[in-house]
Amino acid sequence: MKALVYTGIGQLAMQDVPDPTSDFVVRVLGCGICGTDLKTYQKGHHLFPPPAILGHEFYGLVEKAPEGCGYTIGDAVVVAPYAECGACEVCQRDAGSLCAHKHYVEDGAFCERVGLSAGYIERGVFPVKDKDDVYTLVEPLACVLNGIEQLTLKPTSKGLVVGAGPMGALFALLFSTKGIPVTVVEPSAPRRQRIASWGIETCEPGHVKKGLYDAVVVAVNKKELVGEYIGLAADAGTVLMFSGLARDEVVPVEAYSIHYRQVSLKGSFGYAMRHFKEALSMIDAHREAFSKIITHRYPLERGKEAFDLLASGEALKIVLKP
Numbered sequence: 285m286k287a288l289v290y291t292g293i294g295q296l297a298m299q300d301v302p303d304p305t306s307d308f309v310v311r312v313l314g315c316g317i318c319g320t321d322l323k324t325y326q327k328g329h330h331l332f333p334p335p336a337i338l339g340h341e342f343y344g345l346v347e348k349a350p351e352g353c354g355y356t357i358g359d360a361v362v363v364a365p366y367a368e369c370g371a372c373e374v375c376q377r378d379a380g381s382l383c384a385h386k387h388y389v390e391d392g393a394f395c396e397r398v399g400l401s402a403g404y405i406e407r408g409v410f411p412v413k414d415k416d417d418v419y420t421l422v423e424p425l426a427c428v429l430n431g432i433e434q435l436t437l438k439p440t441s442k443g444l445v446v447g448a449g450p451m452g453a454l455f456a457l458l459f460s461t462k463g464i465p466v467t468v469v470e471p472s473a474p475r476r477q478r479i480a481s482w483g484i485e486t487c488e489p490g491h492v493k494k495g496l497y498d499a500v501v502v503a504v505n506k507k508e509l510v511g512e513y514i515g516l517a518a519d520a521g522t523v524l525m526f527s528g529l530a531r532d533e534v535v536p537v538e539a540y541s542i543h544y545r546q547v548s549l550k551g552s553f554g555y556a557m558r559h560f561k562e563a564l565s566m567i568d569a570h571r572e573a574f575s576k577i578i579t580h581r582y583p584l585e586r587g588k589e590a591f592d593l594l595a596s597g598e599a600l601k602i603v604l605k606p
């Protein structure tokens with residue numbers, strides 16, 4: 285089969301690779317390019333040494349299925365890239381995103397077919413209504429739902445999202461679908477315009493009203509923003525560090541806001557399966573709204589072009605289609 289193979293930093297090449305030999309095979313219809321894929325392409329990643337097939341935000345059609353597994357050939361499915369074990373101490377505490385015994389889909393999905401073990405079918409495969417690229421957004425939305433959970437929203441909450449990249453845009457849409465007023469802070473005018481065209485309020489950095497927002501999401505990986513927005517958050521508000529920072533980064537936090545104003549600083553990473561399931565039903569319920577996140581579709585052969593476009597910051601979500 286054809287695959288877009290990451291062959292080294294800044295390099296992607298179409299190659300012929302062996303077809304999966306697993307019991308359960310999904311023919312990929314679309315796979316979103318994630319921030320992690322882009323980071324790997326630009327800087328390398330210890331978990332994905334080249335040569336490797338990247339891509340984990342995918343959906344497709346069942347092409348091979350063991351008897352009695354609940355799926356038949358041609359069924360449309362979305363696949364979670366991992367599933368927590370459900371049994372360990374961390375899972376018991378309902379923090380499945382941090383499970384150390386996750387089951388993973390072993391192969392990347394920037395290719396024609398992905399094979400899954402029979403044991404994974406029950407854990408991480410879900411039927412979808414039809415062939416719609418919006419299902420590539422289930423995984424990123426699941427991560428956003430994990431983040432939103434940390435904010436413990438109230439009916440009176442006011443959301444602020446820092447950064448209008450794909451994840452910031454997903455947070456903004458999620459606040460909106462929950463009926464919570466939200467403002468997106470973003471320096472780039474074209475990115476602000478895109479969000480504003482969805483009827484969502486935007487503003488430039490430096491124009492955020494202090495003390496107004498109790499649910500603040502930092503969706504840009506700049507550590508100085510964390511401290512800045514702790515100072516700007518409303519009393520008893522929460523700031524969520526959604527974007528990852530390097531292990532050795534230290535974030536300066538203003539003590540006054542934490543103690544005298546009871547502002548909390550939280551983080552979130554990945555998703556647990558309950559978020560994945562919730563994301564799937566949210567996408568089914570608000571398909572049109574979430575579809576706006578997908579700004580570009582490219583054939584797999586033009587994957588390198590798509591990665592370069594994503595790096596330029598002009599696109600939100602790009603879906604590669606074999």
Ligand SMILES: [Zn+2]
Pocket residue numbers: 318319320340341423424
């Ligand atoms: Zn992702």
Ligand SMILES: [Zn+2]
Pocket residue numbers: 368369370371372373374375380383384385386
């Ligand atoms: Zn576990």
